[in-house]
Amino acid sequence: MTTYDVVVIGAGPVGENVADRVVRGGLTAAIVERELVGGECSYWACMPTKALLRSGAALRAARRVPGAREAVTGELDVAAVLRRRDSFASHWNDEGQVSWLESAGVPLHRGHGRIAGERLVEVTAADGTTTTLTARHAVVVATGSAALVPDIEGLRDAKPWTSRETVAAKEVPARLAVIGGGVVASEMATAFSELGSSVTMLARDGVLHLNEPFVGEEVTVSLQDKGVSVRVGAEAGSVKRNDDGTVAITLTDGEQIEADELLVAIGRTPNTQDLGLENVGLTPGSWLTVDDTMRVGDWLYAAGDVNRRVLLTHQGKYQARVVGDVIVARAKDEPLDDAPWGRHAATADVRAVPQVVFTDPEVASVGLTAARAEAAGLRIRVVDHDLAATAGSAVHAEGYRGRARMVVDEDRKVIVGFTLVGPDVAEMIHAATIAVAGEVPIDRLWHAVPAFPTVSEVWLRLLEAYGR
Ligand SMILES: Cc1cc2nc3c(=O)[nH]c(=O)nc-3n(C[C@H](O)[C@H](O)[C@H](O)COP(=O)(O)OP(=O)(O)OC[C@H]3O[C@@H](n4cnc5c(N)ncnc54)[C@H](O)[C@@H]3O)c2cc1C
Numbered sequence: 529m530t531t532y533d534v535v536v537i538g539a540g541p542v543g544e545n546v547a548d549r550v551v552r553g554g555l556t557a558a559i560v561e562r563e564l565v566g567g568e569c570s571y572w573a574c575m576p577t578k579a580l581l582r583s584g585a586a587l588r589a590a591r592r593v594p595g596a597r598e599a600v601t602g603e604l605d606v607a608a609v610l611r612r613r614d615s616f617a618s619h620w621n622d623e624g625q626v627s628w629l630e631s632a633g634v635p636l637h638r639g640h641g642r643i644a645g646e647r648l649v650e651v652t653a654a655d656g657t658t659t660t661l662t663a664r665h666a667v668v669v670a671t672g673s674a675a676l677v678p679d680i681e682g683l684r685d686a687k688p689w690t691s692r693e694t695v696a697a698k699e700v701p702a703r704l705a706v707i708g709g710g711v712v713a714s715e716m717a718t719a720f721s722e723l724g725s726s727v728t729m730l731a732r733d734g735v736l737h738l739n740e741p742f743v744g745e746e747v748t749v750s751l752q753d754k755g756v757s758v759r760v761g762a763e764a765g766s767v768k769r770n771d772d773g774t775v776a777i778t779l780t781d782g783e784q785i786e787a788d789e790l791l792v793a794i795g796r797t798p799n800t801q802d803l804g805l806e807n808v809g810l811t812p813g814s815w816l817t818v819d820d821t822m823r824v825g826d827w828l829y830a831a832g833d834v835n836r837r838v839l840l841t842h843q844g845k846y847q848a849r850v851v852g853d854v855i856v857a858r859a860k861d862e863p864l865d866d867a868p869w870g871r872h873a874a875t876a877d878v879r880a881v882p883q884v885v886f887t888d889p890e891v892a893s894v895g896l897t898a899a900r901a902e903a904a905g906l907r908i909r910v911v912d913h914d915l916a917a918t919a920g921s922a923v924h925a926e927g928y929r930g931r932a933r934m935v936v937d938e939d940r941k942v943i944v945g946f947t948l949v950g951p952d953v954a955e956m957i958h959a960a961t962i963a964v965a966g967e968v969p970i971d972r973l974w975h976a977v978p979a980f981p982t983v984s985e986v987w988l989r990l991l992e993a994y995g996r
């Protein structure tokens with residue numbers, strides 16, 4: 529038996545941050561990891577995907593500026609891109625992150641963690657030996673999520689790629705088919721078409737359809753310009769891996785599509801299947817529902833993808849800071865500041881989540897879309913502006929194309945949503961995140977003057993269109 533104040537199951541970005549936070553708060557914590565310390569984000573998601581996309585983005589950026597364009601005469605060096613991806617995935621070796629855990633004072637228990645009872649976690653190591661960890665105060669589940677593979681006839685037998693195989697691909701397939709039109713599908717269609725694949729995207733529900741409608745329009749046009757066949761409304765009915773290794777996809781309308789590999793990117797499923805949830809009255813395989821302090825029940829908490837609030841690393845790490853502080857406060861019998869926007873409440877999860885989709889053009893958004901604000905019953909005003917109509921964008925690139933939307937809550941005169949789509953808008957979103965999370969009154973935003981000539985001058989244009 530080994531006893532700690534807190535036991536964290538899962539050493540992805542979220543679990544690591546929970547453990548660090550509670551140790552900084554003066555408690556002891558251990559972490560349990562069955563695979564690589566660093567989780568999905570480090571080895572099969574955020575970091576390697578952005579490395580796969582960045583070289584193409586840099587090449588595009590140079591090609592859009594006369595003078596630089598003439599200096600760029602070749603194509604992407606695919607082998608060099610894949611090598612850079614390998615290094616951003618730390619060659620799938622977690623030594624660096626294990627040393628970080630050591631420096632943070634967090635003991636690592638390698639193995640599969642299961643909740644064995646109240647405040648008890650059983651860890652089964654690769655050699656089959658088990659250790660039982662006892663938590664004095666809390667167990668935090670941070671086991672993340674895995675790709676969801678739908679029940680399409682023949683699909684599992686055809687051994688499709690999920691995001692993992694795609695992100696870690698050793699070679700670029702000549703023809704890549706993609707089921708899905710969301711974030712993974714759009715980013716990987718961008719990356720692989722730029723790396724030389726002929727990509728067909730089966731976007732049953734549209735491209736990035738949960739964003740403002742103009743986002744999908746802009747990204748679709750650009751994917752098509754890269755030669756991607758974007759099939760909105762198309763649905764796979766059955767899939768077969770042929771003897772020659774190719775994949776045949778039959779659509780529900782009977783059409784056949786051939787590809788060398790098939791990526792399935794239709795969302796995620798929680799890693800709670802074999803977690804011992806049944807031992808504490810919960811259902812194996814379910815998402816773990818939490819309150820704003822990340823609490824599932826008395827001593828059990830869940831943070832990151834596994835609670836389904838927001839499936840993004842930065843937001844999971846925000847939850848980790850919140851839950852770490854909550855556990856420390858409760859352990860010390862200190863009062864909780866868990867009112868909205870309090871230290872112990874993850875309010876931004878519902879009000880101010882930023883996201884960047886690294887497609888071409890980039891998509892950067894925060895807070896509510898107009899549709900979601902209306903569905904939430906807010907009285908809103910929507911203000912749109914052409915991002916190309918600023919001096920900054922004209923200088924930035926020839927033929928700059930982009931859009932901006934600001935969603936204003938008319939009763940409170942604050943921005944509740946902001947979306948940008950255009951080249952290199954990723955770094956612009958934090959200004960909007962501050963405006964939304966800070967609930968900065970529109971009147972005061974007139975005093976936040978964007979520098980000339982930057983693309984950020986769109987803020988001024990949006991305010992002018994809104995009126996004073
Ligand atoms: C292709 C792709 C690209 C993405 N790009 C971005 C991006 O650019 N930006 C962004 O913000 N988000 C991105 N995401 C989302 C991001 O990867 C997740 O939100 C993030 O990894 C969640 O972190 P987590 O710690 O909750 O879970 P994970 O990173 O999934 O980590 C969970 C850990 O728990 C371990 N584990 C699970 N069960 C057990 C068990 N029973 N016992 C022991 N260990 C266990 C797992 O092995 C894993 O290491 C992307 C996702 C994908 C799929």
Ligand SMILES: NC(=O)c1ccc[n+]([C@@H]2O[C@H](COP(=O)([O-])OP(=O)(O)OC[C@H]3O[C@@H](n4cnc5c(N)ncnc54)[C@H](O)[C@@H]3O)[C@@H](O)[C@H]2O)c1
Nearest residue numbers: 678708709710711712713732733793794795839884885886
């Ligand atoms: N840059 C980033 O921030 C980034 C990048 C990649 C992934 N992620 C995160 O990872 C998570 C997973 O991404 P994802 O793209 O797998 O999910 P997603 O939820 O973004 O998109 C899933 C898509 O699949 C479609 N779909 C659902 N069921 C389907 C079916 N049976 N057949 C065909 N289409 C179907 C949906 O309509 C949707 O368009 C997301 O929540 C995302 O936030 C983030």
